[in-house]
Amino acid sequence: xxxxxxxxxxxxxxxxxxxxxxxxxxxxxxxxxxxxxxxxxxxxxxxxxxxxxxxxxxxxxxxxxxxxxxxxxxxxxxxxxxxxxxxxxxxxxxxxxxxxxxxxxxxxxxxxxxxxxxxxxxxxxxxxxxxxxxxxxxxxxxxxxxxxxxxxxxxxxxxxxxxxxxxxxxxxxxxxxxxxxxxxxxxxxxxxxxxxxxxxxxx
Numbered sequence: 001x002x003x004x005x006x007x008x009x010x011x012x013x014x015x016x017x018x019x020x021x022x023x024x025x026x027x028x029x030x031x032x033x034x035x036x037x038x039x040x041x042x043x044x045x046x047x048x049x050x051x052x053x054x055x056x057x058x059x060x061x062x063x064x065x066x067x068x069x070x071x072x073x074x075x076x077x078x079x080x081x082x083x084x085x086x087x088x089x090x091x092x093x094x095x096x097x098x099x100x101x102x103x104x105x106x107x108x109x110x111x112x113x114x115x116x117x118x119x120x121x122x123x124x125x126x127x128x129x130x131x132x133x134x135x136x137x138x139x140x141x142x143x144x145x146x147x148x149x150x151x152x153x154x155x156x157x158x159x160x161x162x163x164x165x166x167x168x169x170x171x172x173x174x175x176x177x178x179x180x181x182x183x184x185x186x187x188x189x190x191x192x193x194x195x196x197x198x199x200x201x202x203x
Contacts (some may be wrong), residue, residue: 001030005170005171008184012191015180022191031190032202035118037100037111037141039069040203044081044136045094045128052154052197063083071103086153094128101126116144139186140203148185155200158192 013020035042046062047055062085074082074095083092098106106126112117116138124133130179135149149155150171160169161178169177181188193201 001147002033003144004110004184005030007186008107008145012144012181012184012188014190019181019188019191024189026194029081029137029194029200030151031143031186032200033140034077035141036069037107037137038071038098040141041072041098041123041126041129042069042095042104042177044060044133045091045098047157048133048203050089051199058086062087071099074099075103091128094126097127098129105133111142116147119144130136139189144181144186146185149173150174150178153187154193154196158195162192162195 009023013023036097042062043059046059050058062082063069065077065085071073079096082095083089087095109122114122118159119138119142120131122130123129123137132149132151135147135152138144138147139149156169156174159174161167163177178185178188190201
């Protein structure tokens with residue numbers, strides 16, 4: 001469990017009655033991490049711009065194919081075998097490229113010394129990794145406490161449903177609303193996802 005989780009739940013519950021309801025309902029659940037940057041990067045690539053259910057099905061096929069999710073095991077399989085898991089051509093290229101980068105030492109740096117913005121910038125040097133994917137890494141691998149992925153479909157849907165009667169909000173309005181959750185926007189994000197999904201989101 002992230003060291004900040006209990007404090008964040010308490011403070012968010014005090015300032016936001018909507019979140020307080022979900023925090024109470026899912027009291028025994030927390031953000032889970034594998035602590036594996038490579039695994040989470042690949043899992044995030046698979047999940048780009050598709051539903052959670054579709055992403056889970058494709059990811060299961062990828063894992064069944066490669067076995068252990070490491071650069072070596074991924075690169076042991078031809079492009080077409082990886083693509084046959086249900087990946088698009090572009091996602092397959094991204095996964096191969098990321099695997100090659102990690103085999104060359106990309107992941108071997110002191111990530112904990114970098115700010116959130118610096119981590120995002122470094123990760124976005126990888127082809128196929130955009131801001132959303134980098135934010136998933138900040139949340140699920142590095143457990144940074146104040147990440148708000150404003151471009152995440154689940155976050156947007158959750159906020160619009162819970163705070164705006166299902167009506168669309170602009171990016172500026174979403175960011176403005178999230179200000180009330182600082183410095184625990186990661187935790188607020190997790191509960192927004194939880195409000196929509198039968199199972200906790202994992203990467």
